[in-house]
Amino acid sequence: MAKILAVDDSASMRGMVAFTLRSAGYDVAEADNGQAALDTAATSKFDLVLADVNMPVMDGISMVRELRTRAEYKGVPILMLTTESNTDKKMEGKAAGATGWLVKPFDPEQLLATVKRVLG
Amino acid sequence: MSNISIAQFHKVFFEESLEGLDAMESALLALDDGGDAELVHSIFRAAHSIKGGSATFGFPDMAALTHEAESLLDQVRDGRRAIDKTIIELMLRTVDCLRGMFDRAQSGQPLANADSENLKQQLAATVGHAVPAAAAKAADKPAASSGWIIQFRPHAGMLAGGNDPLRLLRELAALGQLVVEAQLDRVPTLDALDPTECHLGWRIELTGSVKREAIAAVFEWVEDECDLSIEPLVAAAPPPAPSVEAVATPAGAGGTAGSARAAASSNDAGSVRVGIDKIDGLIDLVGELVITQAMLDQFREEFDPSRLAMLQQGLAHLARHTRSLQESVMGIRMLPIGSVFNRFPRLVRDLSQKLGKQVKLEMVGEHTELDKTVLEKIGDPLVHLVRNAIDHGLETPEKRRASGKGDTGTLRLEAFHRGGSIVVEIVDDGAGLNREAIINKALQKGLINSGDNISDEEVGELIFQPGFSTAAVTTDLSGRGVGMDVVRRNVTDLGGSVSIKSRPGHGTTFTITLPLTLAIIDGLRAAVGEECYIVPLVSIVESVQLSADAVRSVTGGGELFRFRGEYRPIVRLHQQFGCANAQQKIEDGLVIVVESDGNQVGLFVDELIGQQQAVVKSLEANYRRVEGISGATILADGSVALIIDVAGLIRLQSRRKAA
Numbered sequence: 043m044a045k046i047l048a049v050d051d052s053a054s055m056r057g058m059v060a061f062t063l064r065s066a067g068y069d070v071a072e073a074d075n076g077q078a079a080l081d082t083a084a085t086s087k088f089d090l091v092l093a094d095v096n097m098p099v100m101d102g103i104s105m106v107r108e109l110r111t112r113a114e115y116k117g118v119p120i121l122m123l124t125t126e127s128n129t130d131k132k133m134e135g136k137a138a139g140a141t142g143w144l145v146k147p148f149d150p151e152q153l154l155a156t157v158k159r160v161l162g
Numbered sequence: 163m164s165n166i167s168i169a170q171f172h173k174v175f176f177e178e179s180l181e182g183l184d185a186m187e188s189a190l191l192a193l194d195d196g197g198d199a200e201l202v203h204s205i206f207r208a209a210h211s212i213k214g215g216s217a218t219f220g221f222p223d224m225a226a227l228t229h230e231a232e233s234l235l236d237q238v239r240d241g242r243r244a245i246d247k248t249i250i251e252l253m254l255r256t257v258d259c260l261r262g263m264f265d266r267a268q269s270g271q272p273l274a275n276a277d278s279e280n281l282k283q284q285l286a287a288t289v290g291h292a293v294p295a296a297a298a299k300a301a302d303k304p305a306a307s308s309g310w311i312i313q314f315r316p317h318a319g320m321l322a323g324g325n326d327p328l329r330l331l332r333e334l335a336a337l338g339q340l341v342v343e344a345q346l347d348r349v350p351t352l353d354a355l356d357p358t359e360c361h362l363g364w365r366i367e368l369t370g371s372v373k374r375e376a377i378a379a380v381f382e383w384v385e386d387e388c389d390l391s392i393e394p395l396v397a398a399a400p401p402p403a404p405s406v407e408a409v410a411t412p413a414g415a416g417g418t419a420g421s422a423r424a425a426a427s428s429n430d431a432g433s434v435r436v437g438i439d440k441i442d443g444l445i446d447l448v449g450e451l452v453i454t455q456a457m458l459d460q461f462r463e464e465f466d467p468s469r470l471a472m473l474q475q476g477l478a479h480l481a482r483h484t485r486s487l488q489e490s491v492m493g494i495r496m497l498p499i500g501s502v503f504n505r506f507p508r509l510v511r512d513l514s515q516k517l518g519k520q521v522k523l524e525m526v527g528e529h530t531e532l533d534k535t536v537l538e539k540i541g542d543p544l545v546h547l548v549r550n551a552i553d554h555g556l557e558t559p560e561k562r563r564a565s566g567k568g569d570t571g572t573l574r575l576e577a578f579h580r581g582g583s584i585v586v587e588i589v590d591d592g593a594g595l596n597r598e599a600i601i602n603k604a605l606q607k608g609l610i611n612s613g614d615n616i617s618d619e620e621v622g623e624l625i626f627q628p629g630f631s632t633a634a635v636t637t638d639l640s641g642r643g644v645g646m647d648v649v650r651r652n653v654t655d656l657g658g659s660v661s662i663k664s665r666p667g668h669g670t671t672f673t674i675t676l677p678l679t680l681a682i683i684d685g686l687r688a689a690v691g692e693e694c695y696i697v698p699l700v701s702i703v704e705s706v707q708l709s710a711d712a713v714r715s716v717t718g719g720g721e722l723f724r725f726r727g728e729y730r731p732i733v734r735l736h737q738q739f740g741c742a743n744a745q746q747k748i749e750d751g752l753v754i755v756v757e758s759d760g761n762q763v764g765l766f767v768d769e770l771i772g773q774q775q776a777v778v779k780s781l782e783a784n785y786r787r788v789e790g791i792s793g794a795t796i797l798a799d800g801s802v803a804l805i806i807d808v809a810g811l812i813r814l815q816s817r818r819k820a821a
């Protein structure tokens with residue numbers, strides 16, 4: 043089953059995402075900021091990364107930019123979980139190398155639908 | 163999948179949001195003191211998380227309020243608006259209002275009320291737009307066609323961004339009939355080809371009753387990474403309007419709210435957040451215990467006396483690991499006192515503004531850890547002492563100037579370890595206790611018969627007497643029906659003590675001493691007749707054996723002995739607690755010198771048996787409160803030993819002396 047890295051500084055949001063994905067059978071690792079995600083991503087290869095934008099230590103956009111410089115993460119889908127409905131943020135994420143985004147609030151079904159869409 | 167209940171995450175969401183609000187509040191207060199721009203970011207982040215979470219977990223009223231707050235913060239963050247007192251005040255009110263909403267959410271009440279609606283309007287007005295009456299945007303007429311022609315040519319870097327054209331084509335195929343024609347004209351020669359880049363393009367004919375929005379949604383993520391055109395297949399159809407972003411509504415919010423309430427109310431047992439390192443430590447220890455257990459288990463099968471040394475070693479391991487495990491488990495209950503200190507910046511700010519005083523709050527030792535139970539109960543006494551210090555202790559700027567001090571008074575909260583206890587000090591540089599006023603009041607209340615020969619310590623003690631208040635008029639700030647006697651009782655109930663030191667014109671210091679934990683104490687076991695008592699190790703100064711002539715009898719039956727140059731009273735435990743068959747002659751037993759609040763007494767016992775840890779059981783809960791006894795414990799042989807309450811015994815002793 044696909045391995046997914048869920049990155050969010052909010053434990054409740056991260057918990058919800060991880061729980062939903064695990065219930066669907068995915069193998070999920072968690073990280074609570076961009077830097078922690080980069081560390082985790084270095085030890086194991088993930089098939090999909092779901093990352094919040096606003097986080098302490100390192101935000102999601104910097105994380106994507108950094109992750110895309112690594113050869114093994116070229117082409118790996120990275121989705122931003124964002125409440126920013128303005129296009130600026132989405133485009134900033136895209137410019138940094140994000141694959142797409144999922145706008146909060148989303149419910150477990152929306153999350154799974156999007157993940158299935160990306161992982162095929 | 164709808165059976166996944168997101169209500170199970172409400173508790174975590176509440177906890178982290180309340181923490182976020184605390185962080186917001188302290189950052190706002192720091193900004194008020196002229197903090198830097200990084201604070202604005204942290205405030206924004208906290209508001210943003212609460213907004214996202216509240217929308218996701220089904221609290222739209224909260225999301226609406228935080229949305230307005232976030233918009234305002236966004237303006238500040240972008241430099242479109244300067245931070246000023248008005249905004250800080252508004253944000254502090256938002257923090258308070260959200261706390262109220264969380265309270266109501268936990269008890270399942272409606273979140274919004276007149277106050278929150280009011281605040282929302284005010285925030286919106288400050289941001290510069292009114293809250294829309296209804297969130298409904300005029301939906302454009304869906305542009306449908308019998309089919310579409312899509313020209314799709316990804317940029318070379320699209321694959322690296324994680325978007326696979328094949329996935330997009332599959333998604334289109336799910337919408338209707340597809341005829342796909344690949345365009346190979348840009349494919350380079352093999353030697354120039356980079357396999358991680360995309361060189362293909364597609365002309366796609368999609369037939370069926372498909373809305374343009376549905377197609378746009380497929381390409382939503384790649385708009386900026388491809389050349390894309392979507393044209394109606396039938397030229398006669400009018401050009402479709404540009405797609406409008408749908409207004410997101412929290413799906414199923416109404417449905418989950420009910421179950422959320424049930425979950426929230428059925429699960430209100432307290433919880434503690436524990437660092438991973440503490441849990442890892444526990445797991446290590448349990449591992450060690452399992453190994454020791456396996457080692458000892460060998461002896462169950464057959465015991466060979468030649469392996470006695472190994473058995474002893476195993477038991478020594480067991481003792482060590484059990485002790486470490488116990489310390490680690492207790493450690494889980496330990497939380498930094500900072501979580502209690504956190505409320506004071508706001509309290510001090512509000513209070514000093516209200517009283518027209520200037521107060522600088524210093525906090526030291528916020529990381530000092532205390533047992534969760536102690537921590538929960540120490541909040542109110544501390545609040546009372548802080549209120550007291552600002553209300554009665556610190557002076558107005560005019561008075562301070564008159565006595566040659568700076569306009570701004572200092573209030574210091576400090577927590578630190580001393581021996582096996584935690585000490586919390588509340589220090590102000592105000593006027594100090596008003597000796598005359600206190601003595602007059604005490605005379606008036608009949609607490610003392612004469613104002614002569616009263617030491618400063620005794621004056622300090624007077625304010626702890628029930629019903630004592632020195633303020634000419636009881637203000638609504640500190641005079642809330644609780645006096646210093648309640649503060650002392652609360653602290654004593656926690657096994658701690660509180661004392662006061664004051665210098666006229668220089669300020670007052672309250673010192674609270676608290677036990678590290680309530681559950682287990684280190685004690686010395688002492689025999690008195692057929693009974694056994696535990697004396698808490700932290701109170702013990704020394705044990706001495708006295709000769710009969712070292713003891714002076716005084717009128718009224720009391721006994722004194724000389725210790726380190728001063729006379730101390732002796733408390734004979736067998737008399738105090740009525741134990742039979744105990745030693746009567748002072749030279750046949752031992753005197754344990756104990757101390758509390760700077761007072762020392764000698765406890766006369768038969769002999770010391772040894773040091774041991776005592777798991778404290780409440781005597782009050784199982785029997786009744788006994789003066790001089792703080793609890794009971796079960797000894798290894800199953801018998802019960804009482805634990806001496808040193809502070810209580812000393813109080814008993816001084817009352818007897820006074821009588």
